[in-house]
Amino acid sequence: MRHLIINCSQLLTMAGPARARRGAEMRSVGLVPEGAVLVDGGKILAAGPRGLVQAHELASSARLIDAGGRVVLPGFVDSHTHPVFAGPRLKDFESRLQGKGYADIAAEGGGILSTVAGVRAAGRDSLVAGLRRWAGRFLECGTTTVEAKSGYGLDLDSELKMLRAIKAVGEAGPLELVATFLGAHAVPGEMKGDREGYDESLCAEMLPAVAREKLAVFVDAFCEKGFFTVEETRRVFRAAAAAGLKPKIHAEQLSRSGSLAMALEAGAVSADHLDCVDDSDLARLAKAGTVAALVPGSNYFLAKPYPPARRLIDAGAAVALATDFNPGSCPCWDMRMILSIACTQMRMTPEEALVAATINGAAALGLERSHGSLEPGRAADLVCWEAEDYRELPYYFGATRAAWTMKRGVMVHSGREYRL
Ligand code: NIG
Ligand code: FE
Numbered sequence: 001m002r003h004l005i006i007n008c009s010q011l012l013t014m015a016g017p018a019r020a021r022r023g024a025e026m027r028s029v030g031l032v033p034e035g036a037v038l039v040d041g042g043k044i045l046a047a048g049p050r051g052l053v054q055a056h057e058l059a060s061s062a063r064l065i066d067a068g069g070r071v072v073l074p075g076f077v078d079s080h081t082h083p084v085f086a087g088p089r090l091k092d093f094e095s096r097l098q099g100k101g102y103a104d105i106a107a108e109g110g111g112i113l114s115t116v117a118g119v120r121a122a123g124r125d126s127l128v129a130g131l132r133r134w135a136g137r138f139l140e141c142g143t144t145t146v147e148a149k150s151g152y153g154l155d156l157d158s159e160l161k162m163l164r165a166i167k168a169v170g171e172a173g174p175l176e177l178v179a180t181f182l183g184a185h186a187v188p189g190e191m192k193g194d195r196e197g198y199d200e201s202l203c204a205e206m207l208p209a210v211a212r213e214k215l216a217v218f219v220d221a222f223c224e225k226g227f228f229t230v231e232e233t234r235r236v237f238r239a240a241a242a243a244g245l246k247p248k249i250h251a252e253q254l255s256r257s258g259s260l261a262m263a264l265e266a267g268a269v270s271a272d273h274l275d276c277v278d279d280s281d282l283a284r285l286a287k288a289g290t291v292a293a294l295v296p297g298s299n300y301f302l303a304k305p306y307p308p309a310r311r312l313i314d315a316g317a318a319v320a321l322a323t324d325f326n327p328g329s330c331p332c333w334d335m336r337m338i339l340s341i342a343c344t345q346m347r348m349t350p351e352e353a354l355v356a357a358t359i360n361g362a363a364a365l366g367l368e369r370s371h372g373s374l375e376p377g378r379a380a381d382l383v384c385w386e387a388e389d390y391r392e393l394p395y396y397f398g399a400t401r402a403a404w405t406m407k408r409g410v411m412v413h414s415g416r417e418y419r420l
Contacts, residue, residue: 084166182220
């Protein structure tokens with residue numbers, strides 16, 4: 001189906017080099033006033049000033065979509081989520097409100113391992129149904145591609161069950177899912193006395209099985225005191241490389257362990273969280289090809305200090321923003337809420353936040369050549385917002401459903417407007 005989208009008050013193309021934007025490059029959103037976009041066969045044919053786009057030889061045969069003087073930009077690419085779980089963790093939430101910490105809650109039987117119990121008990125169909133429901137929420141909120149981690153199974157069968165659920169929902173569409181194997185999320189209760197046995201099963205049993213079934217593109221590890229050490233994570237990354245999975249990491253989240261430096265050496269595609277990085281880490285990231293994927297929704301929800309986004313960008317790093325959607329530390333799937341937090345709490349500019357949520361999110365998934373910008377040949381993933389000016393996106397917060405969401409050239413969400 002061919003569409004010509006006209007009458008965009010502002011079109012943000014994010015046009016530029018097909019790689020993560022770093023430092024001052026993050027200020028450039030490819031702003032076109034009175035822009036238009038021509039899409040065909042799920043891809044962008046042309047995007048830019050209306051006159052130029054309408055001059056395209058295929059423009060006259062396209063179905064017209066009037067954006068109504070609203071802002072249009074690429075769909076958000078949410079590069080870090082844990083969206084497969086069996087229910088919320090309301091008890092943990094209440095305990096935290098009474099002043100208990102993340103670690104105390106885990107020690108009491110809450111935390112990651114309580115979600116593991118729920119996922120192990122759930123059938124694949126119910127995990128699929130749950131994930132499908134979240135997929136609809138992501139699309140309503142303008143997110144068109146989502147990375148989805150396993151990591152609440154923590155044994156071979158349960159990890160495979162999660163990854164198969166992700167595969168089923170991703171293949172059914174329209175939300176595009178990129179799967180990550182996070183067997184190194186926590187050591188499950190039954191293996192507490194045998195960490196080495198668990199590491200061995202991760203590397204020798206689970207990773208090869210995941211690779212054989214092509215169930216994940218990435219491997220991830222929660223490299224943190226009480227979870228996985230730098231040395232254990234390094235071993236997991238080695239086994240992953242042998243199996244053809246690329247590394248991502250939860251790095252320097254609750255404490256600083258040197259996990260980032262190790263991940264950069266291992267060629268991690270992204271290093272995520274980074275709450276506790278120091279100046280030497282900033283300098284490392286400024287030179288690295290690795291994307292710094294910040295998830296400030298988890299800092300908000302856990303009431304923890306934010307990662308140093310401003311200093312990372314000023315040092316020249318490539319920063320992405322993601323939700324970290326999960327039942328423990330960030331029950332939020334709304335990227336606009338994350339943009340609001342990024343601007344108000346971490347002093348990112350609206351331009352930087354939007355680049356971080358689109359092209360840099362794509363780069364955090366190795367999709368910087370096909371997703372995250374509106375340029376010829378790219379996926380026709382675009383969103384129209386109830387806004388005349390793009391700065392309204394991080395300005396208004398809460399209840400931020402998109403006017404419409406298009407995924408690969410197909411309208412997949414169209415919000416109703418209530419007029420009195
Ligand atoms: O990204 N850091 C570890 N994993 C998640 C939290 C998962 C959970 O609490 O269930 C995170 O914050
Ligand atoms: Fe996470």
